[in-house]
Amino acid sequence: MKEIKVLKKNYLHFLNDASRVFNGDETCFHLRPKEGKVLGLKSSRNVYEIDQGNAKSNITVMFTFSASGLTTPPMIMYPYKKIPINIIRSVPDGSGIGHSENGWMKSELFF
Template identity: 45%
Template sequence: MGPQTVLEPSKELRIKKWILDRAQFGFPMHTEELQNAVQKVEQETGRANPFVNNRPGKKWMQLFLKRHPEIVLKRTEMFSKARAAVTKKKIREWVSEAKEYLTKEEALDILKDPSRMYNLDETGVQTCPKTGKVLCLKGEKNNYSIASKQEKQCITMLCCYAASGQVVDPMVVYPNKGLLGI
């Protein structure tokens, strides 16, 4: 084992699994987090290593990624905890409840007229969108980090389309700075 490999193969495999498991569940790691974790383990074990202050450097990180090509550095998109909690089951329950409501209101005919069915979606445009690169599984198209709270201020865009293809002009919602003289 060369001086840059340092960790035993079994430790590297556990680290690789930890990185990929965290990324799969929406908590991908920044390289600094991985370096901090390795440093902590090396300090706790007290074994000799060539790291300065028991901390692996950039070169070790580059070689680690080279040894494990299925792990790559990518930029992520932030997801709120609420949005991350959406599941197929919850969507199906919502559709079922919506049908029940339309039936009760005797408005089920809405579902047969595409000009009466609209989809409104919002998207937040962050004023400071950089999240940095994180360690993820190679080939994954979408990589998300779940934000613990509102991380950055954003401007919200609302876009609305009818099933018939009709488009409603978009709306921009700016952050509320307080009630406007009311």
């Protein structure tokens, strides 16, 4: 309770300006989503699903919005040790870009 009183006492003026109140959330996009069907030729007797690469690869996108409706450019996390130049060039201007081994957001990347 003491922390709430400090917030109200010292920072309440921030809450009066909706453009200074932000909320962020991250969303995972799977690069190889699981499917329940496998396509094969009509005459094929045995058709198998072949998993190529890392089936759990994903990118994470951090979206941030203010209470007044303003948005900030997204932060996109890729699952690379070094991001390929063609991906860097394809990211919209102003967007944040980062990388981690699995494409997940980490606290140090958030900051």
